[in-house]
Amino acid sequence: MLAELFAAAAEVCRDRSPLTHRLLDDAADDLRRGGVTARVMAGSERDREGTVPGLRFAGAVHRLVLEGRAQGLARHYPTVGGRPDLPTLWRDALPVLEDHVDLVRQQVQATVVQTNEPGRSAPLYGGLLVAAQEAAKAAGRTVPFCVRLLEVGASGGLNLRPHRVGYRLEDTVLGDRDSPLVLDPEWTGRPPADLTHRLRVVGRAGCDLHPVDVSTEDGRLHLSSFVWADQLPRWDRLRAALDLAATDPVEVERSAGPEWLAGQLARAERDVLTVVWHSVVWQYVSPADRAMGRAVLADAAMRATPTTPLALLVFEPRRADDGYRFELLLKLWPAGISLNLGHGAGHGTPFTWSVTPWE
Structure with missing residues (x-):
């Protein structure tokens, strides 16, 4: 179920944010395989659709980048001067998630989506x-x-x-x-x-x-x-x-x-x-x-x-x-x-x- 919510959130981003689309699409596949994303999202498996767990995950990853905790991933993020290389995005995201499983999980569970656009x-x-x-x-x-x-x-x-x-x-x-x-x-x-x-x-x-x-x-x-x-x-x-x-x-x-x-x-x-x-x-x-x-x-x-x-x-x-x-x-x-x-x-x-x- 959680993987499907990630995939749905990825689809929403497809034409508007290729970076977020690719991150969430690969994270959905990783969830299905029981990879590191499953450990990051432990405790959120029953989150309802309206809480958009995929976007909370993407926001937690982006925050790591903004805080300077994800140097290898930062090169993909224009908000810190990077330029996305979509084929290698997930490869560079994996070690960041492995190094910060508990921190990302805590952020995902403690936050709600607030763009205040x-x-x-x-x-x-x-x-x-x-x-x-x-x-x-x-x-x-x-x-x-x-x-x-x-x-x-x-x-x-x-x-x-x-x-x-x-x-x-x-x-x-x-x-x-x-x-x-x-x-x-x-x-x-x-x-x-x-x-x-x-x-x-x-x-x-x-x-x-x-x-x-x-x-x-x-x-x-x-x-x-x-x-x-x-x-x-x-x-x-x-x-x-x-x-x-x-x-x-x-x-x-x-x-x-x-x-x-x-x-x-x-x-x-x-x-x-x-x-x-x-x-x-x-x-x-x-x-x-x-x-x-x-x-x-x-x-x-x-x-x-x-x-x-x-x-x-x-x-x-x-x-x-x-x-x-x-x-x-x-x-x-x-x-x-x-x-x-x-x-x-x-x-x-x-x-x-x-x-x-x-x-």
């Missing part, structure tokens, strides 16, 4: 502009609402700064043009909003069962290890997002989503749009917490007023004819607006704006 700020930013302006129209206002952003499953909180990021569109930059993080959102189409309006964020908070403190070296290494090492644009985005976080700290509280959200939503701020947000986290949430979260949100939605509106804005994978598609979904209360704003890659870019009802 900064590229997702691009569709979030557009979605927030739409939400603030649509809520204002529904309330008969001419000026968009200020936004209070609440993120469930915030990890290191890197996407709690959408107003502090720059978004390059042709010959202009939206958002903060002086930000250390300037994204090319790779938009097809545009958000159904007036892009000349500035997004005003007046409050931010986040929670996570396993929050990452990005002010520490351990926290930065944790997030860095889950970047596929041959995707240097993602690596560069993360480094810039970490630099931004250092200048604008936001605490992420250790808490389960429903309880934390209930506390946050117990108070409403007049003339502020409260936006509940999460991205690529739903698959990790238990059925019980999903149900509780929906109930908390439904209760808050009933209390929403034109001067204290509420929004749900999520970027999550949904089933489609060809598998899964990452969609940006928006609900607004009490306006009764429910929109599918478009779809994009799992890391947020590229993104296609295509507005339809959220059904």
Whole structure:
């Protein structure tokens, strides 16, 4: 079973990260033979699919490279200046795994996959502009609402700064043009909003069962290890997002989503749009917490007023004819607006704006 989960994770990476694909494909074969990977993964044999043990393994190996503990393997990893040679990758990985069986096993068992991908700020930013302006129209206002952003499953909180990021569109930059993080959102189409309006964020908070403190070296290494090492644009985005976080700290509280959200939503701020947000986290949430979260949100939605509106804005994978598609979904209360704003890659870019009802 574990070998099949590794093989499935490898297939996901096939066209996007040849290095990770090859590492996990060879590791799957090694698992079937009862090789060193079986010893590394001892104790994780019954891990469920949603915990993606293959990606946890790949992240643990990448972390060894980043920490300088895998010199023979480092030559394959572009994040430390290497260049992949796929036919010899597994040959060079084997002695590293043999030398660090206990360390890699400990890392695999102690960690959860957390990419906290900064590229997702691009569709979030557009979605927030739409939400603030649509809520204002529904309330008969001419000026968009200020936004209070609440993120469930915030990890290191890197996407709690959408107003502090720059978004390059042709010959202009939206958002903060002086930000250390300037994204090319790779938009097809545009958000159904007036892009000349500035997004005003007046409050931010986040929670996570396993929050990452990005002010520490351990926290930065944790997030860095889950970047596929041959995707240097993602690596560069993360480094810039970490630099931004250092200048604008936001605490992420250790808490389960429903309880934390209930506390946050117990108070409403007049003339502020409260936006509940999460991205690529739903698959990790238990059925019980999903149900509780929906109930908390439904209760808050009933209390929403034109001067204290509420929004749900999520970027999550949904089933489609060809598998899964990452969609940006928006609900607004009490306006009764429910929109599918478009779809994009799992890391947020590229993104296609295509507005339809959220059904």
